[in-house]
Amino acid sequence: MAPRLALRALRYLASTHTHTPPNALALPLGARSARLASTQPKASNSPAPSSNPSPSSSVASPSVSSPASRQTPTDASASASTQAGPSKTADRLAIPPLSRPPGVPNPPTAIPKSWSQRKDELLDEERHKAKRKALSANGGKLWTAPPVLIREDRALYFPDISGKSLLSTPVHTTSLLANRTSLVTLLSTRISEEHVQSFISPVLEDWSHRPGFQLVQINHQDNPLKSMLLTFFLSSLKRTVPEERWGSYIVSSGAWSAYDVTGPLGIENKLLGYVFLVDHNLKVRWAGCGPATPKETEDLRTATAVLMRRMQETHGERSKAEQPA
Template sequence: MTPRLPVRALSTPLSGLRYVSSASKSTLFAPKPGQPSTSTATSNPNAASSSKPHTSLPSSSRQGAEKVTRDVQAKGKGKSGPQPIPPLPRPLGVLQHPSSANKTWSQRKQELLDDDRHKAKRKALVKEATQGYFHDYNRAKGVGGGKLWIAPNVLIREDKALYFPDISGKSLLGNEVHTTDLLRGKVTLVSVIATRLSEEHEQSFTQPVLEDVAGHPEFNFVQINHQENKLKSLLVSFFISSLKRIVPEDRWGSYMISGGDWSSMDITSPLGIDNKLLGYIYLVDQNLKVRWAGCGTATPEESQALRRATAVLLRRISGGTEAKEDVSAKEGEVTV
């Protein structure tokens, strides 16, 4: 017996189409008279495109596009490669002559009302907040060990040099000392260290110089151990006896431990301390002016430059031959 279709299926036109054979589909969807056949249009897909004229860019436009592509590729290659370490961009130090005397109330009030100081403090806080916790560590693992600049080959001109800021701390002898009192009247090599890595940087600069000027009465070596973290500073103070075994006894009075946060406007920024893991070396003359500065691991050229600069300053302060500034240190060569 032949099965009957449901009444609903027979009454619905779309449902009825389900039972139309594939052979009759072409008859159902046949084009109307005067309308082009779909099969003809689809059988040759390139027919319509072949009828259109072929257009191309002018030669000048093609050359311009190729030049832009080459420039972009060149810039991309330059960014991916290691960047060279720049030279020291400016003289380091502060404009005003430092003093070890305590600040008066009027001076403190002036600092509190100084808008420039507040702006610099906010800028330093924003910079610190936007940088990650391991920012200094990542930079120290970069090219050149995170070295910030290449030290100059010659002394910084005296009329362009700035003053070394006053930094206070406790010496290994237990008394409070200021850098202004330690540096005055002598040629001084100052090092700022905070980590074991910075101690290695310090030795790469200072060891050859200390061998050259051993026993010179006009030479002084000041080491500043800065511990920003108060807890770490307290721990360092507990190991004074260990430091005394490492540091020679004649340097106990010039080895100072400075704790707490240093002012960005007064100390760290003027001295170029932008990475707290590195070691920093400054050559200061008898007038408290920074005449040479280096950071990170010393290169052979930097080591020789520091030895020459120290010898020149010692010769001048000792009343020897008054050699003029090196010709290559004239104004305009580098900004130092």
């Protein structure tokens, strides 16, 4: 019995020299191994601190570069693309000038087209693709107005648009625009009305009461429900329009032909307001759309003055030629 107790005592003394923590035997095997590993001293890869520390300096050592000063090729290309990004976006969003004279090549007529002609126009897929492309570009504004009048030999005719005036009489623009300088506006929404006003307000201050000048407003509603509602509110509409302009305010309903009206005039976005300066020969000499810029407003004002002066000179020469000798 004594030898066994002595053997156990020797084993116990041998186990006390392993420096195992007292609570390590109560842990699971994996946790116990991690606990023992954490108690071992870790080797450090950092160099030992020097006994003579160097003085601080604002100049970095050439052998060590800071992370901010290092730039990988990927970072360089990313920064270059960031710098070039705004210019490319600005080019994409730049609104082009009016590319062609708006209007139709032949003098307008009040005779309607046949059903077969209209059916061929509706099935033209290329025109529909061009329309969708124009709607998605530049936030809706389609062009910037020309700085000067369109030359008479290159100008095209304003198409015939029919409707009813606020006097409840049938009206065709072909007869209404003849022998006058006309400022024609196309609107269909409240936003388009604001666009139009941004163009025409200074011009009306100069010419609204001058002979030979007229403002023609065309309110177009292609939706049958909206068109019907507009007829119910004609009395309230009359209160917003001066009585002397009731005869030149046209309410037009139904869809306009893409070949005869919207296409030639460049009406690709129905939410915008459009302004056309038409001479006494029914030719479109200036056009604008969307909200007017200060330059566009001043250009329209100048173009109207030039066109009115030329018309007065032409009529003065005609009146002199018609006088008896």
